[in-house]
Each structure stands twice: as structure tokens, then as C-alpha cells.
């Protein structure tokens with residue numbers, strides 16, 4: 139039996155799928171209406187109401203959302219898109235996939251979000267957009283970043299893949315820029331297996347996104363004549379995925395509350411000189427997709443991950459220093475350790491701890507105890 143089969147093993151993430159979610163899926167399966175239809179439409183209204191936004195467009199995954207947004211905004215070859223150096227790789231990949239150039243910006247060492255003070259220096263005549271990431275469920279400094287984008291005439295795109303329900307100054311992450319993107323991968327707060335959503339208050343952009351999602355079909359066509367107005371994709375969500383998500387979305391606030399409760403406990407009770415806790419400002423409502431700490435530089439990250447797994451706790455590094463990955467390193471030749479020191483440090487010394495609804499008090503205690511006890515000589 140491998141360690142991970144151990145019943146006591148605490149996984150890094152574990153979705154909370156309840157009986158009512160399952161019966162919703164079964165109901166849709168029995169109906170025989172499987173692809174995008176009424177369930178997706180209902181979910182779009184539900185998400186728009188929750189976030190207080192005009193338009194929600196459900197799509198097949200969080201990477202497809204970002205890809206569609208860039209295409210719909212006409213971003214392509216010759217254009218530059220400013221992004222944080224630290225995120226999940228999808229953020230940089232989609233910029234490449236539309237033929238534009240990602241311009242990486244270092245992050246803040248404590249919030250893990252893009253350092254707003256470094257953005258201006260990266261703007262060039264080719265810059266079309268700033269695509270920020272609300273890393274680990276913490277909103278970036280949107281107030282200041284939006285004002286930079288407005289001053290320079292740049293699109294502000296929000297990769298809110300892991301920040302559903304997060305807020306800055308009472309505004310939901312994803313609703314501040316021209317368009318926001320969410321993911322419903324099982325690592326996020328609520329899940330449809332694979333799934334994503336784009337939100338926007340721009341009606342013209344929303345119509346274009348809807349058409350691009352569905353082969354380029356003009357969904358607004360008044361004479362209901364089928365006409366293809368773009369070379370589009372099939373980035374649709376299925377109706378049974380929408381049905382799986384619907385009740386989870388109703389529970390989102392209690393899910394976040396539970397995560398915040400765990401985070402407060404971690405912040406209050408984790409105490410080990412080898413572990414640096416995250417920090418965030420008071421104007422932010424943290425959705426805690428990930429609880430991410432920094433290991434002391436004397437700790438080897440891989441050894442620490444193995445140590446925790448051997449103790450029955452699933453931890454992992456949190457996200458990538460994207461310019462340090464082989465594809466980007468080879469294409470844009472840079473020394474990430476020098477150019478993006480905070481992103482590099484977060485990538486090489488970061489550690490994500492389990493934080494989800496289903497964790498029991500005993501499991502939370504075990505996690506805290508294990509983090510507090512470990513010493514360099516144990517690894």
C-alpha cells in the first residue's frame with residue numbers, strides 16, 4: 139500500500155461534492171440534454187447575480203476563458219501583455235498562444251501578487267493589456283493598477299481563476315477590469331471537473347465572447363438565421379457540469395468562511411522560524427484558494443514536501459516562476475533569479491498547505507503541529 143492510499147492522508151485539495159450536487163447531475167443526464175443549454179444559461183444568471191455583473195459566459199475551462207478574452211480583445215502578434223512572473227503556467231501560455239509577447243513583472247514577496255510599482259516601467263508602445271492574477275485567492279492592488287491602465291489606455295484583464303468571492307474595497311475580484319476569468323478546476327473553491335467563466339460589463343465584448351465560444355455563431359441574430367461571424371472555437375461547458383456547479387455556487391460564501399476560519403488558525407498557531415507566513419492588507423477579503431508559506435532559504439523545498447507527505451500531509455509548491463520554465467527560458471533568455479527574485483523565491487521556497495471545507499479540527503491540528511515541529515535535521 140502506498141502512503142497516499144492511507145486513510146489518514148490529508149490531501150492538498152479535496153472538492154466537497156454533496157448529494158444534491160450529484161442528484162442535479164443525474165437529473166440532467168436523464169434529460170438527455172447534455173451540451174450547453176438551459177443549465178448553463180441558469181448558471182450564468184446565478185454567477186452574474188452573485189458578482190453583481192452584467193454578463194457571465196461559462197466556458198470549458200479557465201485557460202479557455204483567458205484565451206477567448208485575448209482573442210476577443212484583438213490581442214495578437216506584435217502586441218505585448220504585462221503579466222506577473224509568478225502564476226499557474228496558463229497565464230503566460232495563453233499570451234503565447236495568441237502570438238503576443240508576455241512581459242513578466244516580479245511579484246511582492248509577501249502577498250505573491252504582481253508588484254504594482256514595477257508595472258509602469260514595463261509599458262512600451264506595443265503594450266496592449268495588463269493581465270493581473272489574484273494569486274491564491276487574494277485580490278491584487280486593483281485600485282492602483284486600474285488607474286495605471288486607464289492612464290496608458292491599456293486593457294485590464296483579471297485572471298481570477300483562484301479568486302471567486304475575493305474582494306478589494308468591497309469589489310469582487312474579476313469585476314474591476316474589462317473582463318475577469320474564473321476556473322472551476324477541482325483545485326479551486328468550487329468545481330465542475332473542468333470549467334471556467336468569463337465576466338464582463340461590456341455588452342459588445344460579451345456578445346463576441348459568446349460567439350467565439352460556439353464556433354463563431356452569431357447568437358444575437360435577430361432573424362434567428364444561423365450565421366457564422368467569426369472563426370470560433372468549441373469552448374462550451376456541458377449542461378451536466380453546470381448542474382454540478384449550481385448548488386456549490388449557492389454555498390460559496392460558507393465555503394470561503396470555513397477557509398478563512400482555517401487560515402486564521404494557521405496565522406495564529408503556526409510558529410516555526412523556518413516558515414514565513416503570508417501577509418495581506420485590511421482592505422482585502424481573502425478567498426484563501428491556497429494557504430501559501432515561504433520556507434527559510436536553508437530548507438530544501440523538495441525535501442520538505444517529501445517530509446510532509448511521509449507524515450501524511452499533502453503539501454506542494456504553490457505556483458511557477460513562469461519565465462524560469464524551459465519554454466520561456468529558451469525563448470526569452472533571462473535569469474529569473476536576478477530579474478524576478480520574489481517570483482523565483484516563491485517558486486523555489488514556497489509551500490502550499492491544505493485548506494478546504496472538509497478538513498476536520500483534528501486534521502487542522504495535525505497540520506499545524508507538523509509544521510511547527512519540523513527542523514532542518516529532520517529533512
Ligand SMILES: *Cc1c(COP(=O)(O)O)cnc(C)c1O
Pocket residue numbers: 199200201202225226228229271297299300321322323332333334
Ligand atoms: C487554475 C488556474 C488557471 C487555469 O485554469 P484551468 O481551469 O485549469 O484551465 C489559470 N490561471 C490561474 C491563476 C489558475 O490558478
